Amino acid sequence: MTTPDSNAALRADGPWWADAVIYQVYPRSFADSSRDGMGDLGGVTEHLPYLRRLGVDAVWLSPFYKSPQADAGYDVADYRDVDPLFGTLEDFDRMLEEAHGLGLRIIVDLVPNHTSDEHVWFQEALAAGPGSPERDRYIFRDGKGEGGNEPPNNWQSVFGGAAWTRVEDDGGAPGQWYLHLFDSKQPDLNWGNADVRAEMEDVLRFWLDRGVDGFRVDVAHGMVKAEGLPDWSSKVAMVGGGDDAPAAEEASRDEEIEATEKPVDLPAEDQGVPRVPEKNMTPSGDAAPPYFDQEGVHEIYRSWHRVLSEYDGDRMMVAEAWVEPMSRLFRYVRSDEMQQAFNFGFLLAGWNARNVLENVTETLAEAAAVEAPPTWVLSNHDMVRHTSRFGLSDPTSFPKGISAEDEQPDEELGLARGRAAAMVMLALPGSAYVYQGDELGLPEHTTLPAEVRQDPSFFRTDGAERGRDGCRVPLPWIADAPAYGFSGPEGGEDPWLPQPESFARYAADQQVDVPGSTLELYRELISVRADRGLGTGSLGWHELNAPDAGILAYTNGGIVVVANMGGEPIDLPVGEPLLLVSSPDAVVESEGVNRLSPDAAVWLG
Template identity: 45%
Template sequence: MSSAPASSSSARSTSEEASPWWRDAVFYQVYPRSYADSDGDGMGDLRGITERLDHVAALGVDALWLSPFYPSPQVDAGYDVADYCDVDPMFGTLDDFDALLAAAHERGLRVTIDLVPNHCSDQHPWFRAAVAAGRGSAERARFHFVDGRGENGELPPNNWQSVFGGPSWTRVTEPDGTPGQWYYHLFAAEQPDFDWGNPEVLAEFERILRFWLDRGVDGFRIDVSDALIKDTSWPDTEDGSPVIPKGESSGVHEVYRAFRRVMDEYPGERMAVIETGAPDDVVAAFLRPDEMHLAFNFRFVKAGWDGPSLRAAVDESIVANAAVGAPTTWVTDNHDTTRSVTRYGADVKLVGDYVPDVAQARSLDAEAFVRGTRRARAMAVLLLSLPGAAYVYAGQELGLPEVEDLPLEVLQDPAVARSGGRVRGRDGCRVPLPWSGVRPPFGFAPDDVATWLPQPEAWADLTVERQESDRSSMLALCRAVLAARRAEPAMRGGTVVWEQEGPDVLVLRRQADGGSTLTVVVNLSEEPVALPAGEVLVASSTTDGGLLPGESAAVVR
């Protein structure tokens, strides 16, 4: 199996080396189907990722997060898992995964992978056995099978609605051919939820964790982490929202304590980050010393280009996590969110945790694209100058915007069909990356290959190749900020002290043990502001005469 990652070449103090690597790591999320196509079928794959690892290493991040690559019918882009311990042929083989893991470790990169414990595919052997076994069987007890309401059970058990639109219940046909029970699915009908009240489910996921840990995986991103436990009295709710207990009595914390015990059996500081949109204090409860390691800060994602919201997200998240001794994990982009260049350029905030409402999606004109890029550059400086861990989504380092004019016929997100077209879904942030050349597929695949989602012609100006030779590019900025972060302990740890009040300018003093004092200035206004005296380590725009331009950010020593 894969060896441990080679040590980073950047120097760190003895006190830092004593701290687990994940506490201040920068993770780079790779969406496998959209990263690089090695075999010319228009779909990204594991070998494609391996071939492009030098780009990741040159960026200066610490670890990868790979979105699902498991065998799957691909109803929800692989989040409908049919086999948790293998690789879908569309992405390659287990040997390809092992080669990717080894190549990443040789470059000093850790590798984390998605774990999807809330639900599986309806093609998973367990679920197929449950449908075949009938009422009251041990196989059905692994899921939520319930008799329907009405005289003949013809009505769903309650009014709960799926995240993707439509009811959260689907009725099965019994082995004898008669209409039967209903099963619960928080997402698509093809994604039945596990019943985590059944100890067999936990035992199976402990086995899955060990399978990947034995191969050398460094950690996991846990999908829909706070929704595992449902209120199985199945009460109707006013708006059709599911009842998902959040407190200690829900049992979900015992699941993660069990996961933690498994990870702690292995050397190398294996870790997990959880996905939850819960309030700060609820999130922090998952990060106690015997539970999970990190949790995405979705308050920061949703703050938008808004000074007071950003400051509140920083302050309150740090305070809540500090109470349990955990770092905060900063993120602005991922495979579920409209890309930040578009959000900031159009002045919109995310609606909900997963799928933005189509009413808020606006195609950017040239002026809005420039504005969104300028703001995204500033936010990259802030994101990577805060204490704790951070995540960067592939393409974010290129300043890619959302592709909002994808033809309806190419959209694959299940939210499109289940919402009756009201929601365009998340495909716009999942378009394959542009690597080189002047026309699609931009080096993502061999010439003239049609990619699984079409790339905009305008991306010719945003390729890695084009940005490599442009010292003012988003790629150059991200590399510079990450280099500064690795060199300066105060950019990744220590305290945050606000130096200035006001909604339009954020001034943070950053200080860590054994490092210099830094000041981070984020100018959200359109007018220049004065920078503090000192050396400008990195800035999102050109500083001149001690002034920071509007909608820009800088780090000063």
Template identity: 50%
Template sequence: MAPHRQVDGVNRHHWWRDAVIYQVYVRSFLDSTGDGIGDLAGVRAGLPYLRKLGVDGIWLSPFYPSPQADHGYDVADYRDVDPVFGDLAEFDSLVAAARRLGIRVLLDIVPNHCSSEHPWFREALAAAPGSPERARFHFADGRGPDGAEPPNNWHAMFGGPAWTRVTEPDGRPGQWYLHMFTPEQPDWNWREAEVAADFERTLRFWLDRGVDGFRIDVAAGLFKHPELPDSPDPEADARTRDSVNPLAWNQPEVHDVWRHWRAVCEEYTARDGRERLLVGEVSVPTAREHARYVRADELHQAFFFDLLSAPWDADAFRKVISEAMQDIAGTGSTVTWVLNNHDQVRTVTRYGEPAPEGSGLGAARARAAALLMLALPGAAYIYQGEELGLPEVVDLPDDVLTDPIFRRTGSRARIRDGCRVPLPWSGQASPFGFTSGAEGTKPWLPQPEYFAEYATHRALADTRSSWHLYRDGLQLRAALDQLGDGTLRWLDTQPGVLAFARGDGLVCAVNFGTAPVPAPVSGTPLLASGPCPTGVLPGSTAAWWIDAP
């Protein structure tokens, strides 16, 4: 765990300010039951591996009862465990085991929408228009003759219209309900106090079971314009229009929710001194708007996605880092860096495109980016498998794809199955130790043969592996006062090179080009993402030095 630090002469340390959290996509981490799907007992079995890696905590993807239309982000019961993942007793065992190892546990909570199988939504379908049951969601009359057209022109995040028409209890075509993702995920109406009260009960249910906080899905969502007018950008791409639709996202009322949730967490902290964390998935246009979500009485953290989306270019990286440090860290908050998650193409492939399965260049860039991220002030989140250098699986056949984006658009563009393929742990053939099932048991998504090269048992044995780079970086980050929370100072460099100083003498530099350049610091680096001779910074390489005065 990160030590207490003195920053600018003041002890500002809270564990979350510079924590490194590992995202566990539960169904793809480790299967303990032999059904080909990862589960909570599998996560518990993998905790020693994560302890050895050196992370401060884990974030668990949704494991609640769900029809799995969007792999658990369609929640039917927020206060239980889906049998496919275990039960509450197993969850309690996981939390207890994590605490013994000094690993904090964050849960994924989904407040923007639920499952169409949620009891409250089933009640809404059975109730009449204008009823209290329907008021918990966004039901509206359609436009045009007989109300046959959607109430407005909004599109869903995963393709198609954001509205579905229901059949009323008497059998007639009726109202429409809003779903900013899929029809199986109706949006809650947060203008109804009953919705807010029920989510507070959910928070307290899990806090009472010992969790250390929550990752909040779609944290800029929740509130929609009360009149549900047409979007001003009706021709926007259906996959991304919701992120630029100011009527559906980033409404000002959402901040009151985070103030209340923060007060709930502070209440628990006051009882036992153990800080609980709220980290939001906040997708907004600018770092300045992002900063509003992490004001002192709102979310502790919000993922800063601009680094993830930046092209491999020194000027682009410097720009987004500078904006984050000015607009987010400048408020007294901490930047929450991320290079990947369960919705994005894996870093090796993203940086290696258009080469298939990433490339040697993509792998080198991914290692350099990881070292850069771990040197930046603030917190960092690592998506499972990134520490192994896993590439995106780009050739999954259509008949195994499960992403609702594929089902709703018929297109493979931006589908997310390729980064969710189950982890390889050992062996030379699938299932690579992922499942304890009988011979022939298949993981829920097929693993390619080349995953054998990335299995954890090989990674741990090879000191040149990405796993060792992450482990060594995390160890130094925890040991060195210059790293973690604080500030950075940019250093002058030649074009294509990014360099900054942290604290008293630590320098991180990244060569975004392919040709070697002179190193900004003499001497042997403390740590480098690839071979780094004294005095030289090779292409697609990052390194850390202590620059003695």
């Protein structure tokens, strides 16, 4: 059976992004050129040849803008400048020029839902007072109840606690409240304001004029709020991993957060509360909250589409939108809106053939309906790495970080499954995203001691949520160098997060040109993917496909992909030559028949 062909309309001289393999760089943890223990743009530039040799088409950079770093740069104080932590605008221009010289595209993160409370606009809003044009750029409201002492509505922050913070007037008395769907240091912009729309379009042009090839749009489903800001609560469990708690119930855990907290001088543990992915999602089978997935976001993206269309080179946007059902997600990539949207359902499917099949089937059908390419991703900077998730007793679970007190993944099993999952992902039609370190098979750092953790979620929940530090640990480049070469062969200051000893065996220099290494497997997969045109191919389910038995099998570009997610070896088709295997012992010959071992995958043809 052949699935709907979402890429058919894109195949003839199609845009580069339709089938691109895109590599996510988390700048602070990629490579440190200044030897201060913090990754930077210079480190990215130094390792561009490594990425070119890996075979990826584009690099997505997580935020590097000027920021107080309350939420790891997702609290932007200046959209047109580089934070000194990461270098200068000149460093960015140099990196961009060298990337383009190597044939690599550059995608930058854009954070349009909110700014930092240290952004000049918010400081002007505080100074200008109620009813001013400056305050109208944000969502300020008078409070309810006697003296306006109650928040304007009952909305809860995605990060926990009330979504409103009260400010003081000129005389020091309690004044209005402002909305922050995330941390109190991240006030939401008012997208009904013409200044806001004009400013963000100008920001787009600023980076497009410098030559960037696209934008990853943060919280793409959250910028527009329902008219009147109505109260909202739901007892429907949020879709995703973890404990599936409703947003309102999750928020109540942070009772220590006072609704009247001020936008400045917050205690350290209240700085930059992290995003929990499942809390961004709309309830399964329920209407979206009045602050997510509102119709007005689509007009914004149509206007941005027109801006990008002014530039040559097939500039693109990819939406971070936790939206259900899938049909609503693909409304973000209609022909006059964005070009891509992250398929988080694939990431959440885990090591489970039935889950993967259902996601792939639905994704391809919905993508075909709007003639957009699907996307696929296994890990990113907000998730426990898939090699570790797949090594848990439940390989479909989605923990919010892992500590030494939690179940420890089976590292060998998780790596085997992670390599096989990469084979499944990289043969699918569409565009694939690789998080830095995936190509090395890096596991989560699961034993970080409390005293070195930096993700505020760990502190705000008194350790109940382990946080995202474990997937953000600096990369290992050289096994026998200080900090595994993160700051170069000679080393430098201690890295901003410590690395586990196990990283030595995953270091890039231990894998380059080493047959059977995870790095070489990724390079081969990406190379064959390009040669066979798998990204613009058509998927058909193979006769071996038996998801309830743990077998996933499909065809694309003359290749048969088989993944054994079950517990027993399976016979492979006779006469089909082995092209690539997920591990040297993945296939065993028995009585003239090749048998695929459990927790392994193969490309035939």
